[in-house]
Amino acid sequence: EPEVTQTPSHQVTQMGQEVILRCVPISNHLYFYWYRQILGQKVEFLVSFYNNEISEKSEIFDDQFSVERPDGSNFTLKIRSTKLEDSAMYFCASRGGQGRHQPQHFGDGTRLSIL
Amino acid sequence: AQSVSQHNHHVILSEAASLELGCNYSYGGTVNLFWYVQYPGQHLQLLLKYFSGDPLVKGIKGFEAEFIKSKFSFNLRKPSVQWSDTAEYFCAVIRVNAGGTSYGKLTFGQGTILTVHP
Numbered sequence: 299e300p301e302v303t304q305t306p307s308h309q310v311t312q313m314g315q316e317v318i319l320r321c322v323p324i325s326n327h328l329y330f331y332w333y334r335q336i337l338g339q340k341v342e343f344l345v346s347f348y349n350n351e352i353s354e355k356s357e358i359f360d361d362q363f364s365v366e367r368p369d370g371s372n373f374t375l376k377i378r379s380t381k382l383e384d385s386a387m388y389f390c391a392s393r394g395g396q397g398r399h400q401p402q403h404f405g406d407g408t409r410l411s412i413l
Numbered sequence: 414a415q416s417v418s419q420h421n422h423h424v425i426l427s428e429a430a431s432l433e434l435g436c437n438y439s440y441g442g443t444v445n446l447f448w449y450v451q452y453p454g455q456h457l458q459l460l461l462k463y464f465s466g467d468p469l470v471k472g473i474k475g476f477e478a479e480f481i482k483s484k485f486s487f488n489l490r491k492p493s494v495q496w497s498d499t500a501e502y503f504c505a506v507i508r509v510n511a512g513g514t515s516y517g518k519l520t521f522g523q524g525t526i527l528t529v530h531p
Contacts, residue, residue: 340524341519399465404457406455
């Protein structure tokens with residue numbers, strides 16, 4: 299079964315540094331998402347992306363965050379200047395475009411630790 | 414704003430016990446409902462989904478859930494759990510727009526950790 303893949307599995311970064319989290323969605327999917335889960339808290343929506351633009355974003359997704367689909371296969375989340383509170387598990391998800399009822403499929407996540 | 418609440422943070426059962434995990438959501442419109450499971454060290458996997466029709470839905474590994482619209486609930490059940498069901502379970506909701514599609518964000522509950530003792 300096709301999978302969403304995320305790299306790296308664990309990223310350790312100094313506060314203030316830029317970090318890029320990478321995702322390869324399922325190949326024929328059209329809708330892409332980033333979520334995060336701070337330890338002990340709920341999985342929270344960050345952003346959705348369709349047709350090469352952001353379709354929705356949460357209040358968490360401020361100017362420090364950006365997303366990009368640079369080459370038709372990768373889907374990246376960039377945090378420009380990381381803060382301690384950005385430490386979390388980040389999940390990428392994708393959804394097919396065929397049919398109205400399609401679930402989102404998730405990757406394994408990237409654990410981001412900010413020091 | 415919509416929200417999802419799961420009643421139990423941690424449930425501990427012995428093998429062969431029956432399971433019911435509660436999930437309630439707050440949103441008055443049409444929704445699609447999901448249960449995802451996360452086994453230790455693995456990604457979120459879809460356990461089952463409700464879009465429309467029969468409110469009793471069956472998923473993988475013997476799980477089922479019942480959508481009760483009047484109670485805004487979507488509880489997960491399994492008649493007899495196994496040690497391999499040890500995992501974290503997440504209820505999630507997505508709004509259905511006027512056109513009947515659901516491309517937007519998932520709203521998750523806080524998760525329920527299930528520990529099954531052999």
